[in-house]
Amino acid sequence: MALCLFAAISCAPKEETMKQLSDRVFALAKTQAVLLDSQLTDTTVARTLTSPDGELVTSPITWWCSGFFPGTLWQIYEYSGDKEAEALARKNTLKLSTLLEKHTDHDIGFQLMCSYGNAYRLTKEEQWIPTLLAGAERLAGRFNPVTGVTRSWDPSPWSARWAYPVIIDNMMNLELLTTAARFPGGNPQWVKIAETHAQTTMKNHFREDYSTWHVLDYDPETGEVRKKQTGQGLADDSMWARGEAWALYGYAMMALQTKNPIYRVQAEHIADLLVERLPEDSVPYWDFDAPGEYRDASAAAIMAGGFLKLYSMDNRKVYLETAVKQLRALASPEYLAEAGTNGGFLIKHCVGNKPGNSEIDVPLSYADYYFLEALNLYRGIAGPMK
């Protein structure tokens, strides 16, 4: 009996190590990125596919996701040092060089931090700094001291129902302010703006259980909250998965950026709720209140980064374990594309905007970006991997 048990244990297939998993994923990511790049022009960026195996959908550089493909290339370069990936990262970053000549909104943080921000972080070349400074100045211009938050969308026919809309996603864009404030020529006020936004959001945007509304509408004259709603979730009071992911990552990021522990505590509350409510493989349904419907792999990728950032501060094992579970799920055939498929994207099964009937069960450029970033974060935390 004991012999049988010993034989069964020693013959069981060994689980792939995180090093093996990362080597495999980054090699695939390079192949996919070269394929994706070959389908783009000087003025288009990769957005999604029309359906899981459909046509590539591109967008102009003004689309909120324009920084993610350059960022993906920088993540590949960071992991591997691959020169071709670096050259492609530079080329795709410089595609955004005219962005500030165009109309921008709060997403300037996503757009510039993933492209120019990673370029500076990895190369330390001064050439990337002026655009980051100018972007931060632009974003700071969206702050209203009466509301205490940066505005998301400007008035337009489709946003006419809100006076001063602020979405939880804005938390992510604060990193542009805190990062650029530290550059020569940066403005220390930008950190104050980021902190005020984070604290106002902490006060108004969360329910008692630390789940978050998606869109808040402020009165710009009084600072009062007029409405608490959803844009992309199932219902105003539901838990939209990607909104929760932006909240977790956003507060963990702010804790690391400012060293102010109130943001870490907020991120821990959000993380604990997610740990409680995530399904078995830790890849959430597109809305936590729509169990059994489509998964949103992009939310899992973003959350993994948030959990890892949090773990790097408080060493709570459950956050590391949840992130690893998410990364292992995303690296499995269920979510990871085979080479040459998925239009050149890496991750399958994401949901962009279900109520808007847009981007349902498709790849999305930000799922790829945050997945690779989380693997690099894991390596940074775990040290040299075996």
Ligand code: GLY
């Ligand atoms: N920031 C837009 C989204 O998460 O869909």
